[in-house]
Amino acid sequence: MKKITILFLSLSLLFGCNQPQKTAEKPSSPRIKNIVLMIGDGMGIAQVYAGMTVNHGSLNLEQCPNIGLSKTWSASSYITDSGAGGTAISTGKKTYNGAIGVDADTVPQKTILEYAEENGKATGLVATSTITHATPASFIAHQKSREMYEEIAADFLKTDIDVFIGGGLNHFKDRKDSLDLTKTLQADGYSLVYSMKDLEDVKKGKVAGLVYKEAAPPYEDGRGDMLPDATTKAIEILSQDSNGFFLMVEGSQIDWGGHKNDAEYVVTEMLDFDRAIGRVLDFAKADGQTLVIITADHETGGLSLTGGDIEKGEIEAVFTTDYHTSVMVPVYAFGPGSDDFRGIYENTELFQKMMKAFGFR
Numbered sequence: 001m002k003k004i005t006i007l008f009l010s011l012s013l014l015f016g017c018n019q020p021q022k023t024a025e026k027p028s029s030p031r032i033k034n035i036v037l038m039i040g041d042g043m044g045i046a047q048v049y050a051g052m053t054v055n056h057g058s059l060n061l062e063q064c065p066n067i068g069l070s071k072t073w074s075a076s077s078y079i080t081d082s083g084a085g086g087t088a089i090s091t092g093k094k095t096y097n098g099a100i101g102v103d104a105d106t107v108p109q110k111t112i113l114e115y116a117e118e119n120g121k122a123t124g125l126v127a128t129s130t131i132t133h134a135t136p137a138s139f140i141a142h143q144k145s146r147e148m149y150e151e152i153a154a155d156f157l158k159t160d161i162d163v164f165i166g167g168g169l170n171h172f173k174d175r176k177d178s179l180d181l182t183k184t185l186q187a188d189g190y191s192l193v194y195s196m197k198d199l200e201d202v203k204k205g206k207v208a209g210l211v212y213k214e215a216a217p218p219y220e221d222g223r224g225d226m227l228p229d230a231t232t233k234a235i236e237i238l239s240q241d242s243n244g245f246f247l248m249v250e251g252s253q254i255d256w257g258g259h260k261n262d263a264e265y266v267v268t269e270m271l272d273f274d275r276a277i278g279r280v281l282d283f284a285k286a287d288g289q290t291l292v293i294i295t296a297d298h299e300t301g302g303l304s305l306t307g308g309d310i311e312k313g314e315i316e317a318v319f320t321t322d323y324h325t326s327v328m329v330p331v332y333a334f335g336p337g338s339d340d341f342r343g344i345y346e347n348t349e350l351f352q353k354m355m356k357a358f359g360f361r
Contacts, residue, residue: 035358036235036284036293037293037295037350038248038276039135039249040251040295041250041251041252042300044303046299053305055274059271060277063334065333065338066339066341067331067332069343070331071345072085074096074097079324080297080298080324082134083095084096086135088346088348088350089295091112091351092109098146100141100145100146108142109142111140120243121241122240124165126227127166127249127250128216128227128252128269129215129253130166140164156172157184162207162238162241163206164209165209166212166216172208173210188206191206193209193211207233219271219272220268225275228276228279231249235247235283246358257269258300258301258319260322261301284335288336292335293331293338297347299329301319301321301322301325306318337357
């Protein structure tokens with residue numbers, strides 16, 4: 001086991017109101033127009049508390065008044081991977097590790113994003129990985145293996161997704177089959193955006209934000225506010241649809257820090273994810289018709305906090321593995337319908353609860 005002590009002397013991230021919100025008495029059938037599902041890949045309770053400690057005791061997600069726990073096992077293993085975990089959340093079906101949007105028999109399953117499209121809602125995906133990586137892919141693609149990145153990219157063109165922002169340009173443009181899918185996207189009416197700077201100028205319409213050739217760099221290597229800014233831009237565009245929207249946002253690299261047993265990597269990614277959470281909660285509070293769900297597909301690293309100091313922003317971290325673990329992961333919920341996310345349940349129930357919230361059958 002590897003023991004790491006982190007002292008952040010000058011890391012101070014600015015958050016909005018971090019106190020849990022007192023909720024007014026809800027009407028019996030709150031209107032839910034939008035759902036923002038936020039997945040901290042690899043984020044367990046220890047990752048949350050590590051971020052909270054280094055940030056001197058508070059996170060934006062503390063504003064969520066309703067909390068549950070999700071069971072993450074897959075159809076093929078006690079320990080899930082992101083493909084099976086993402087697919088369970090997106091389709092309501094347990095499947096084998098490595099699967100993308102298909103059940104245990106490789107039969108494609110309709111995702112919550114596809115149901116939202118079918119019901120006239122705008123849809124979007126944001127990630128700090130490639131947009132074709134396992135978690136975002138499991139909401140839009142149907143492939144037997146998460147490694148089929150070019151096939152996953154081609155699946156984007158079979159949908160009406162309105163906004164997607166992340167890495168993965170090479171899977172659309174620099175392909176083994178020599179096809180340039182960016183030309184097809186452009187012909188389909190998408191604004192092609194290749195940098196976060198250019199994304200600032202886009203105000204409406206369909207957006208393909210392939211802002212990195214591969215994955216985004218880690219936050220500690222200069223990614224900056226890509227995740228909060230991309231999330232804000234996605235909401236800005238999607239919220240123009242009068243029918244509402246579904247958006248999935250992934251803080252992808254909390255997981256990668258866990259795989260590396262690098263506590264500083266985990267914490268900086270956790271805090272970046274929480275800043276995106278803050279942006280979403282600000283929108284949801286002003287909007288009043290948006291359900292926000294914050295969870296994980298699994299925990300990574302078997303992280304344990306063996307010491308720390310909230311005042312100094314220090315943690316002592318021990319990892320028990322460089323892979324995923326089987327522990328339950330937290331679910332935080334905010335907004336109308338959020339009390340339905342209390343309790344302990346299978347990860348597949350997240351799909352059912354989102355379908356219920358939208359009133360889909």
